[in-house]
Amino acid sequence: MNAPAHAAQLQPRIDPRPVPQALLDALSQRFGAQLSTAQAVREQHGRDEGSIQAPPPAAVVFAESTQDVQDAMRLAAQHEVPVIAYGAGSSLEGHLLAVQGGISIDVGRMNKVLSIDADDLTVTVQPGITRKALNEAIKDTGLFFPIDPGADASIGGMAATRASGTNAVRYGTMRENVLALEVVTANGDVIRTGTRAKKSSAGYDLTRLMVGSEGTLGIFTEVTVRLYPLPEAVSAAICSFPSIEAAVRTVIQTIQLGVPIARVELIDANSVRMVNAHSRLALREEPMLLMEFHGSAASVQEQAETVQGIASEFGGQAFEWASTPEERTRLWTARHNAYFAAVQSRPGCKAISTDTCVPISRLADCLLASVDEADASGIPYFLVGHVGDGNFHFGYLINPAVPEERERAEQLNHRLVARALSMGGTCTGEHGVGVHKMGFLVDETGAGAVDMMRAIKRALDPKNILNPGKIFAL
Template identity: 70%
Template sequence: MNAPEHHLSPVPPLPTELLDALRSDFAQRCSTALAVREQHGRDESVFDVPPPQAVVFAESEAEVARVVALCAQYRVPVIPYGAGSSLEGHLLAVHGGISLDVSRMNGIVRVDAEDLTVTVQPGVTRKALNEALKHEGLFFPIDPGADASLGGMAATRASGTNAVRYGTMRENVLGLRFVSASGEVIRSGSRAKKSSAGYDLTRLLVGSEGTLGVITELTVKVHPLPEAVSAAVCFFPTIDAAVRTAMQVIQIGVPIARCELLDANAIKAVNAHDKLGLKEAPMLLMEFHGSDAGVAEQAAVVQEVAADHGGEAFEWATTPEARTRLWSARHHAYLSGLQTRPGCRAVTTDTCVPISRLAENINASIAEVEAAGLPYFIVGHVGDGNFHMAYLLDPNRPEELATAERLSAQMVARAIALEGTCTGEHGIGLHKQDFLRDETGDEAVALMRAVKQALDPLGILNPGKIFVR
């Protein structure tokens, strides 16, 4: 799928002086090799865009500042790159330029266990961080599924399976260091839990998708490992019954840590991929955190609610191995789904609505895709009103892409009409720019443009994303 035409424009060659300076400063860590550029020119979206013109691997904040300053001097785009797991074309070089890879900036700067904070470089992945934290009896709860880098997670305001209890990156990032569009290092926030000092630059950068600055350091909240953890699966006769169970669990105030939905298509896919043997019916995958008594009480309440909606075959996973097996299957759902139609691509969209409108949104979306006859599967963080629809299409059949885009647009329009949002966690990127205007209005988009113009007057930071340059 090509990026929308209004994003693509003729890309002039990189200035020789810029390439000479980058090669002088970075030697082998500045690459124009096609294989390296292509690796940095694809994410998990369906867009096919020419790769960046060069890739620079930075290993320090000073190096990030140097690259950005050089790009500003020559007015060349610079696109931050972490783990490459974004879904909406965030890292694609639609105007050419330099892909600035910060994955080697993967150090844990400090762990302040007494204050429940940790400071990391942007290339640290969530799994690496949690591996380091477990010896302190702590964990970082934001879990978007992919082993994403924390810099990228902050830039896209990621959330994931634990958001229903622990919030998103917006709630868990306390402070940042970032490089501005002019190459200056800026510090925002602190390790304090709250502040009333001036404009909240931290929240402005979180979710800015690399368009306002390049994150070089993050201070985030961490949490004590719970005394007891228990996971459970429960199967339902219909999607509606599963969703209404999740709604009621939230509405009565059960502090459930995770509440994930997989439809029968997703279950069939993960069964084939991970050899699980689960019943191929709509399923809720839940997790409870707390004391032994608290976890048992939560589970009993949820089991009772599920039974009222026809839930059956309640199964428990209390050992770390059993829980990991279940959650690995959930995180593999996307790749498992792709394997059900070899050679396919997925148009994956997400919306988030008030929890009371979730069943309406999902049911209508299912009816539309089944009427269209396009293969699909559903996974969702239904505890916070967020779900993902993946439309599986043959890349050689443009009519299938057109159908998927039509269905996606209908789903998003409905979510906005239900007082929800066009994206709960994927972000805007290339794919949802028109939807952002529908959701917020022309005046809000104009104000966002004004912020972009003020902080990046040359338009070099990840241009073409969120709204047209």
């Protein structure tokens, strides 16, 4: 398998633009204590959970309202200085890096629930509220917001990266669940896209254009999302398998039979071992599926029995139920901590993370070939996946002081992406392009499509000040 024609960015091109003192003075006058130029604050806002590094922004504005974002954006536009929106800092592909300098606008203080419309199954929030805080705020309504990317990400950041996660197989991604947005544009105007109505044929779908734009077309200041009734019954189960192939074949047959499973996560033996050490569990150190079923008590039992029967056909064993909220939380917390468990398994390491997604019919072929390559490389790795929708993640654990290890990990990543693309898949199922996958975007969509994206970017942000140097180069 040849690597894609365009490599991922090992290190981004650093081309900072000057940030004039006049802008910093104007920001200080407008924002006072809401502006920080402290080194520690700037460094915090100049990195994410990924392994790529760049110099920090020149200043951080802590916005508390749409007006704050608008005023900061207008001042930056006057001086043609880049602006990078910051939510929870949990992204992985370099979205937050100030590769062309500029200022960061932190919307974390914009964390209010603005309106709950329970009858319409919608809620409107500010962008800085996290998914856990949102669900806590609406827990008395009998509704919940299901999108769960693992990290306690902000709703604005999740919309910006078109996030999904463990529940996507049943509830979809942010693409399907964002109904409307309030957006501050590159010149400081405020626009609204979409409505709370379930559908519309009115003009261009600007909401879908903005969702997944990674802060390059505007900064979100309000987000309206779908809610769902809390299921009457919830049950989780784990099942161990003799091989990754057996686990994946179980998932494929489950999906093809139309079982409405809510979550189905693959955890390879390496990851189970790391999670056991990190979370003090005693799970069987074999490939494992972690599953969750939603519905009425009868439907949950029927779904679970169907899947248990399928798993048995492929050698699944040690099928264990987690019926209480405490048991389910313990298992899902361990899954969500798999990344941190892996990083701690090799002190001082960095994880080169992958994020491909393929049609479910090609999942086994893509995954197994990629496992063989990873095993042969000698690079320690972990493997987890939201395999119900064909999405999986390798994390190659490298010593950042050894360039050869990074190069080998990136080669594995390149070959994996090439394989996924050749099977009709994508270079990123949910993490986004950011800096790291800019080259892969060309391989996936073609130069013509990227040129169209550039044309949209130039039309909406002619000064190229909204998170420049991300997704594609201008």
